[in-house]
Amino acid sequence: xxxxxxxxxxxxxxxxxxxxxxxxxxxxxxxxxxxxxxxxxxxxxxxxxxxxxxxxxxxxxxxxxxxxxxxxxxxxxxxxxxxxxxxxxxxxxxxxxxxxxxxxxxxxxxxxxxxxxxxxxxxxxxxxxxxxxxxxxxxxxxxxxxxxxxxxxxxxxxxxxxxxxxxxxxxxxxxxxxxxxxxxxxxxxxxxxxxxxxxxxxxxxxxxxxxxxxxxxxxxxxxxxxxxxxxxxxxxxxxxxxxxxxxxxxxxxxxxxxxxxxxxxxxxxxxxxxxx
Amino acid sequence: xxxxxxxxxxxxxxxxxxxxxxxxxxxxxxxxxxxxxxxxxxxxxxxxxxxxxxxxxxxxxxxxxxxxxxxxxxxxxxxxxxxxxxxxxxxxxxxxxxxxxxxxxxxxxxxxxxxxxxxxxxxxxxxxxxxxxxxxxxxxxxxxxxxxxxxxxxxxxxxxxxxxxxxxxxxxxxxxxxxxxxxxxxxxxxxxxxxxxxxxxxxxxxxxxxxxxxxxxxxxxxxxxxxxxxxxxxxxxxxxxxxxxxxxxxxxxxxxxxxxxxxxxxxxxxxxxxxxxxxxxxxxxxxxxxxxxxxxxxxxxxxxxxxxxxxxxxxxxxxxxxxxxxxxxxxxxxxxxxxxxxxxxxxxxxxxxxxxxxxxxxxxxxxxxxxxxxxxxxxxxxxxxxxxxxxxxxxxxxxxxxxxxxxx
Numbered sequence: 001x002x003x004x005x006x007x008x009x010x011x012x013x014x015x016x017x018x019x020x021x022x023x024x025x026x027x028x029x030x031x032x033x034x035x036x037x038x039x040x041x042x043x044x045x046x047x048x049x050x051x052x053x054x055x056x057x058x059x060x061x062x063x064x065x066x067x068x069x070x071x072x073x074x075x076x077x078x079x080x081x082x083x084x085x086x087x088x089x090x091x092x093x094x095x096x097x098x099x100x101x102x103x104x105x106x107x108x109x110x111x112x113x114x115x116x117x118x119x120x121x122x123x124x125x126x127x128x129x130x131x132x133x134x135x136x137x138x139x140x141x142x143x144x145x146x147x148x149x150x151x152x153x154x155x156x157x158x159x160x161x162x163x164x165x166x167x168x169x170x171x172x173x174x175x176x177x178x179x180x181x182x183x184x185x186x187x188x189x190x191x192x193x194x195x196x197x198x199x200x201x202x203x204x205x206x207x208x209x210x211x212x213x214x215x216x217x218x219x220x221x222x223x224x225x226x227x228x229x230x231x232x233x234x235x236x237x238x239x240x241x242x243x244x245x246x247x248x249x250x251x252x253x254x255x256x257x258x259x260x261x262x263x264x265x266x267x268x269x270x271x272x273x274x275x276x
Numbered sequence: 277x278x279x280x281x282x283x284x285x286x287x288x289x290x291x292x293x294x295x296x297x298x299x300x301x302x303x304x305x306x307x308x309x310x311x312x313x314x315x316x317x318x319x320x321x322x323x324x325x326x327x328x329x330x331x332x333x334x335x336x337x338x339x340x341x342x343x344x345x346x347x348x349x350x351x352x353x354x355x356x357x358x359x360x361x362x363x364x365x366x367x368x369x370x371x372x373x374x375x376x377x378x379x380x381x382x383x384x385x386x387x388x389x390x391x392x393x394x395x396x397x398x399x400x401x402x403x404x405x406x407x408x409x410x411x412x413x414x415x416x417x418x419x420x421x422x423x424x425x426x427x428x429x430x431x432x433x434x435x436x437x438x439x440x441x442x443x444x445x446x447x448x449x450x451x452x453x454x455x456x457x458x459x460x461x462x463x464x465x466x467x468x469x470x471x472x473x474x475x476x477x478x479x480x481x482x483x484x485x486x487x488x489x490x491x492x493x494x495x496x497x498x499x500x501x502x503x504x505x506x507x508x509x510x511x512x513x514x515x516x517x518x519x520x521x522x523x524x525x526x527x528x529x530x531x532x533x534x535x536x537x538x539x540x541x542x543x544x545x546x547x548x549x550x551x552x553x554x555x556x557x558x559x560x561x562x563x564x565x566x567x568x569x570x571x572x573x574x575x576x577x578x579x580x581x582x583x584x585x586x587x588x589x590x591x592x593x594x595x596x597x598x599x600x601x602x603x604x605x606x607x608x609x610x611x612x613x614x615x616x617x618x619x620x621x622x623x624x625x626x627x628x629x630x631x632x633x634x635x636x637x638x639x640x641x642x643x644x645x646x647x648x649x650x651x652x653x654x655x656x657x658x659x660x661x662x663x664x665x666x667x668x669x670x671x672x673x674x675x676x677x678x679x680x681x682x683x684x
Binding site: 080081108111126127131132133136 | 386
C-alpha cells in the first residue's frame, strides 16, 4: 500500500545531472520572460525571488539529488510490536542506480539492496545468496520500514506527473509557508490520489509531504526536519514517515553524512559488488 | 388374474423385436437416471470431503481479528489447551502458524505464505500430507530439517523440484530480517488457488526459529471426518477457546457452502429434466408400440372383447415390460455407479485442474450409488411407462371395430 513517487526521489535517491541552483535559475528566468511577453509589462506582482509552484516541486524533487551521492544514515523504525534502528550506507548514481548496505545491527550487517532501473536485488550475507525481488513484492515493506520497495524504485517527478497549484501561501503556526496541492495527471503511473507538499517560504525546503489515496483518504505523512549542512547543501537531515492507519508507528531516517557528485567505480552498482 | 399376466406375457413374446425396443428404452432411461443421480451425489459429497479433509477441517479456531487482518501478532492465547482438549475427546486437530515472506531459487523469486505445522498432527488429522504429487517427493518428516513443501504453482514459478535449494526471507516477529536456506521436500497436488500459489509449508520448529515466533499459533483446525455433528463440534471448540473466533467450514468457505446448497436444489431440477426426457422416450416407444396394434385391437373388439379388457391387456403388457425394463436398468445403472465409484471419470483430460471457491476438486469424478434414490427413480419410470400406454389403449378401446381394423 505504501508507495510513493517523490518519496523515493526526496529521500533515498539522487537524480538529474543538473545542479539544482542552475536548474532553478533557468526555469525562473524562463518564467519571468514568459510572464513579461504575456502581460506586456514588467509590473509583475511577484517578487523577483519568488519561485513558481513548478520550481518549488522541482527543488523538492532534486533536493537530495546530484549526478551521484554517497552517505550514511540511520533508520529508526517504530511499530506497535517492536522498535529498532538500522544504520546504513548508501551510494547513488543518477536516479537509476543505488546501493544500500546495512552496517548494524549485527543480525543484518552486510545485508544490501541494489537498485538498477526498475529492478531490486537483495544480498543476504547469512545464507550468502542474492535474490531478485519479484514484482509482486514491490508494495511490501523495505527492511521492515514504512517504506515500500516501490519507494526505492519509482523515478517519477512531481512537476511532470501531477497537475498542481499553490493552495496556501502565508503564515501557519507562525511559519511562513507555501502549500502546493498536486493531483495526478490522468495517465501518470502514480498510486496517489493527491499529494500536498508544504515548503518553507524562505528556503523552499520541504516541511511535509502528505499522501492521499484515490479516495482522497490520508495515507501517510512525511515530515522534514533538522535542517543542516549536508555535502555542501542546506538540507533537512531527518525525514519521518507516519502511516495514517497506525499513527503510533513511524520510520525516521536521519542522514549522518552525505556527499554529492562523487565519482563511483564502474562496477559499484553490480551484483558482484552487492555481495562484498 | 394370472391368466391376464400369462396372456400379456404371450403377447409380449409374440413380437419380440417390438418388445425388445420398448424394454431397452425403459431400461436405458432408468440406468441413465440412476447413474446421473449417483454422479451428482458423488460430486457434492466429494466436494465436501475435498474441502474439509484436505486442509480446511470442519472447524477452525483463530484469534479474534486474525481472519480479517492476518496479522502475525494476532495469535491464539493458549493453543496447547485447545489441542489437549481435542486430544482428550478424540478430535483430530492440527495447529498452524502463518507468516508472509519471500522464497527465491536462483534468479526466480515469489511471495509466499509460510505455514509452520507439526507434521505428525497434520498427517493424523488431514489428507494434505498424502496430497504430495506422485514423483514429487513427500511430506515433511517429524524432525525439523529445514525442508519445505510447496504449493504446485509456487513450485512452478520458482522452477523448483524435490531437493531444490530455496532461499527464504521473512520479517521476523521482532522486526529483524529472518533468512535461511531450505530445500524442497515435496510439491503438492492442486489444493486450491491460494494454497497452490503461495503455500510454503515447514516444520513448526523451523518456523519458530525463522520468524522468532515465540511459538505463536494462528490457527487450530479440527477434523473428525463427519464423526461429530458440525454444530456440536463448533460448540465444543467454543468451550475450549471461549475468547477465540470459531468458524465452521460453511463459514470459512461460504461460496462452496452456497454452491452445495445450490447444487442440492439444482439436483431436483436436473432430476426433473432427466425424468422428463427419459419419460418422453418411454412414452414415445409405448405409443408407437400400441398404435402399431390398432388393427389387432379392432379384431379383438369385433370378436367381442370389451373396451375394459383391451385397456387391461395393454396396461398389463406395459407393466410387465416396464418392470422388466426398469429392473434391467436398475442393475445396469447401479453397476455403472459402483464401477464409477471405484474407478471414477478422469476429468483432468478435458477439464484441466478444476477448483471452485478456492477448493480443488479431485479430477477423478466418482459416483456415490444411492439405492433409495435409484429405487424411487425406477418406480417413477415404471409408472410413466404404464400411464403413457393407457392413452393409445383407451383410444383403441373406444374405436368402432371396423374403423380400427381399417387403420394402417
